Amino acid sequence: MAEDAAAQIVAGTSPSMVVPAGTIDIGNSLAPWVAVYNGYGGIIASNATLGGSAPSLPQGVFKTYENRFTWQPTPSVRQAVVLVYIPAPNGPLYVASGRSLREVEVRESGLTLMVAAAWAFTLGCLFVASFVLWWLLDSKK
Secondary structure (H helix, E strand, O other): OHHHHHHHHHOOOOHHHOOOOOOEEOOOOOOOEEEEEEOOOOEEEEOEEEOOEOOOOOHHHHHOOEEEEEEEEEOOEEEEEEEEEEOOOOOOEEEEEEEEOHHHHHHHHHHHHHHHHHHHHHHHHHHHHHHHHHHHHHHOO
């Protein structure tokens, strides 16, 4: 989404026009969001909100041409973010798009439980198999 929005801006579309209509509260929503920042990290346009205002990304992410990172603005909010640099005549711009990692974290937790259950089952099977083998070998004596 960030790359598509950046391409639209390079083609001449106004930064405010590449941001989808409406607002998305990134603290509660799983929907993706788009924001446009100036070269200093100031918000030009955004459909994301957090605590009632557009979220500001950490200043350190604005030092590269493209950046992909996870961002945790509050303890309960984690976002996967792509940030794209656009060289512009009036100063550089950055387009960010992001999405909640909440469902990914739920899936990771489920996978962890499945792996732990499979590990425990395998250990149990090995224990039973070794006991049966020991019993068979011991009964032949």
